[in-house]
Amino acid sequence: MGYRPALAVLDILRGEGVDRVFGNPGTTELPFLAALADTSDAPEYVFGVHEGSVVAMADGYARGTGRPAFVSLHIAAGLANGLIGLLNARRSRTPLVVTAGQQDRRHLQQDPMLSGDLIGIATPAVKAAYDVQHAHDLPLALRRAFALAVRPPAGPVFLSVPTDLLTEDTEVEVPSRTPVPPAAPAAGLEHAASLLGAAARPAIVAGDGVGRENALAALVRAAEACGAVVHHQPMADCLDFPTTHPLYAGMLPPRHDAVRAALAGYDTVLIVGAHAFTPHAYTPGPPLPPGLQVVQLDSDPHEIGRNFPAATGLVGALAPSLDRLSELLRDHVPAHTAKSRTLRAGERHAAERDRVESAARAAYSPAPLAPWAAAHAVARGLPPDAVVVEEAITVGLxxxxxxxxxxxxxxxxxxxxxxxxxxxxxxxxALAEPGRPVVAVLGDGSTLFGLQGLWSAARQNTPVLFVVMSNGAYRTVQETYRAMGGQGVCPGTELGELDFTQAARFFGVDAVRAESADQLRELVAGAGKLTGPLLIDVPLRS
Structure with a gap:
């Protein structure tokens, strides 16, 4: 069936399950906007006043819905403004399909205002970039972009679309969407089960592939089948293992020397869906201790052996692979052995959690709050089924x-x-999962970078609780500076005292300043009852 180019785009978006377009518009997007306005069942246009918040909204939406989100940016400058979000999405492997309108091809050689090398700008930040130059190529390129965005490793895909291409007086054919069969379990699981089954001190590193592929329950079954303790990968983007489980041993630190020390007590480790150990600061040496036997499972074949050697590498969908592995492990590890390991690990981990809990609770006070107390108040105040969106850097740890x-x-x-x-x-x-409370825990520096997003929160009336941890500095930079032997105050890291309640109200968001840790906990506990956005400014001790 033939469509005019702009209508062909809408037809593909409907077929791909796109119900919202995240964008900041300009003149080169007008043909697409006109098609949205003239089509009764078109996706909703979610407007952001800066491309950084536009791409971030799409990122959060894709994670909440489990399908690619669609982004419309404006020409070279708009694309450049969105690059931070695209870099984040690529690192976090969030599937996005991103378009930007290019200037009219009939005067492109005259270097018109706002034009630029869109492909050159986008390429370092995305999986693939397509320069669409013919109307008949647009439907195929767009369909291909959606397929590529979700293929392991998932990530953003970019298309440059000249504005005049969308207005061509021609009809183009829209290719049908090709169903993709369910991914299969990995081959070689029997050998992996024998290696893990023979281990005296097994462990698991849960990578973000577990969370992305909804394999958390399957990983729990595999861990319980052999009694292996489980660490989150450093700076995990997802919940990849329940933090309430007795086998949960916490997150690995983001330094190779610290990872090496944390894994030194194990003889065999299963590394599942982890791209790397994501070091933050350089430390010499490899991340894995000598003699540690590695079993690696990933849905992306390029990850096997990429960052560390493995005794065996398995490629397949994580959930069915882990389910099959847990079945095989029951033949290698006696049930009483797995249960005994789980009980011992649970006792150790419970004692450590109690220690941390007591120290944090003892730090409660009126504002300004100790960072431990602020983090504890948020953690204990979270309503059931809450989503935590965290960009708090130091308090986030x-x-x-x-x-x-x-x-x-x-x-x-x-x-x-x-x-x-x-x-x-x-x-x-919040737009993706309207039934779940969303609590965003933010650093003050992070908040300043993304402040325009509050405009969209107010206009969409999303019931998000924004908790700004305000310590008046780039604290993680200062701490690293001191660790490197720096003396005095690190230049360029002091923000000073800021009143984020005023900033929130400017954008139309209600706001309050936390006066104590107990009040902060109560405010967080009320997140599930919000009918619109609320910002809490939390003054922290330096």
């Missing part, structure tokens, strides 16, 4: 040690490192 979460999708972070993601991502998550 404390929060990870305190949250008690077990539902998939309950914790969202970006390892991409581009600040300003958290506000927009929280708005996107």
């Amino acid at each position: 404390l929060l990870r040690r305190l949250v008690r979460l077990d539902r998939p999708g309950s914790y969202t972070h970006t390892v991409g490192g581009g600040l300003g993601w958290g506000i927009g991502a929280a708005v996107g998550r």
